[in-house]
Amino acid sequence: MRDNPVLRIVAKIIIPVILLFALYVQFHGDFGPGGGFQAGVIFAAGFILYGLVFGTEALRNAIPPGLLRFVIALGLVLYAGVGATTMLLGSDYLAYGALADDLIGGQHLGIFLVELGVGITVSAVTVTIFLAFAGRNDP
Template sequence: MTEHTILRVVAKLTIPFILLFALYVQFHGEYGPGGGFQAGVIFAAGIILYTLIFGLDEARRVIPPWAVRALISGGVLIYAGTGVACMLLGGDFLDYNVLAHKPAHGQHLGIILVELGVGVTVTGGMIGIFFVFAGRGRRREGTVE
């Protein structure tokens, strides 16, 4: 895609807005439609657009496989860690009321943390799935076919 200058320029201009919109959906999800899953898919769509325009090798340089695995496992740890923190504070798993002195504040904090965990996991999962499918049939250095 190096010869498609207009696509490259338009992608460079739109990708930051796609990622910013994903953050908006992520952190505004408890007030309206949206949340972790939708934000994760939108964020991954921005990375997938980058991959389609600039190539898989460049995308893997920007987001290496270890980072994709860290996103997936880190998101699960945030989600599960929120539940474990609730249990350690004397509540049930994901009983957000114990996260703050006022139950409403605990509910708000709990929802934000759980949705963040979901968003991070979905982002990593979608990027990982796309990288696997996009790399099918390609020979990588150091691998035996």
């Protein structure tokens, strides 16, 4: 597949669009369909397309496995950290109202951070799973 010019050029054009769309889904999830879970999967799909067209070796060079391991945990820590922060601010665990002066602002900030954590972990886990399977029989 790596020698097919049509695939390579189309992939190069379409991958940035996929990643941009994933970011739109991530940050527009409050107002339309979307959110961290969908955005994470779509973001990972961009990387998976890169891995399918250019080979898993190229994907492994683009995102080093050490970084992936770190990012998998980062999203969960961000989510749990929002909860810990609201507790430190004197409210209940994951009660976002404490994050800002007014309830709505706090909710917006809290939901934004939590969805970001979901998106980060989901995309990193999906890319990791793909690399683990597709890179298994690399020469």
